[in-house]
Amino acid sequence: MNQLIIKAAACCCLLFLPAGCAVPSASNSHTGNDSQSAKVSADKSDQSQRKLVSAKVIKVIDGDTIKVRLNGKEETVRLLLVDTPETHHPRLGVQPYGPEASQLTHHLLDGKTVDLELGLGGGRDKYGRLLAYVYIDGQSVEEELLKRGLARVAYVYPPNTKYVDEYRAIQKEAQRKGIGIWSIENYARKDGYHPEVIKSNKNRAGKPQSAPRESSFEPDKNGNCDGEIKGNISSRGEKIYHLPNDRFYKITKAEKCFATEKAAEQAGFRATKN
Structure with a gap:
């Protein structure tokens, strides 16, 4: 009889769960595992949102522009959110650190197969160039250019602003180090590059008043x-x-x-x- 009474009491406790009979839930006992699972799910979700297409690099035009073969068609690709100095512009000519930026892009991409994360909203600029974030072996080309002080964050137009905060943080570090385009005061600005500041910084002896910092x-x-x-x-x-x-x-x-x-x-x- 006593055993029957105990079992009945236990059943009532489970049915009505008064404060004194509360039992730990399964979810509470696995908080750490649930948190880890949520993180993994978030990571997978982020990866799924980055839709990549593969393309063969045919030619590197300059630091921020390449030609690729995509789906059997030749396309000119403009790297999103960055701008490197010119190397063969019909009006601007060769700008300081343009050849270095071009050299880095050549080194990273010549003859390689890259992954493109295509831009939103049609994914093309006014010149018909394909807009994309470019990756080689999982490495962001935009980030490498910014890290070396060979590009500035530029042409930030919605809806293609996905990585602008990350890029600006990398640019800020290059500015702090004073490397590349940031080694010449007022050379890289919001409106572009200003080689004329190099000439204006020359003293009467024809030497620069303040040479760029070595990098x-x-x-x-x-x-x-x-x-x-x-x-x-x-x-x-x-x-x-x-x-x-x-x-x-x-x-x-x-x-x-x-x-x-x-x-x-x-x-x-x-x-x-x-």
Whole structure:
């Protein structure tokens, strides 16, 4: 009889759940797992929203423009949200750091197959060029240009503003370092590039009043420097830099990259003896 009474009481407790009979729910006991599952779901949702199409790069025109073969058709692609200095503009000619930006895009994309995240709202500019975010092996080309100080955030027009906050944060860091286009005061502005400031900064002796700051940057995951000077630290702590035409340049894994020998020497590196 006592056992029957206990079982009946337990059943009542489960049916009506008074405060004294509350039991922990399954969801409460797995809060950590649910949180992790929600994060994974959010990540998958974000990836699904990034719709990518593959295209073969036919030609790199300049830092921010390439030609690709997409769906059997040749297309000119303009990188979204960035602008690099000109290299062969009919009116503006070659602008400072234009060749460097073009060189980086060549290095990243020549002959490669890229992923394009096409722009919204028709995805073309007034010249008929396809607008897209460009990726190579999961790496954003826009971000690489901004990181090296070889592009500015520009042409921010809705609805294609998806990554503008991230790009501006990267640009801000390049500005802080004073590298590339940001090494020349007032050269890169909201309305474009102003090479004339270089001429206006010359003193009577014809020398720049304030030379651009020398730049350095981090190597990629394989220790390469995009054809720039490699700074290597030996097991004995010796700091040595290697020029692109040095004997051991290709097999050297860099700890630091430099735009000029002067920048390498200022950082405490010496030239290799080969």
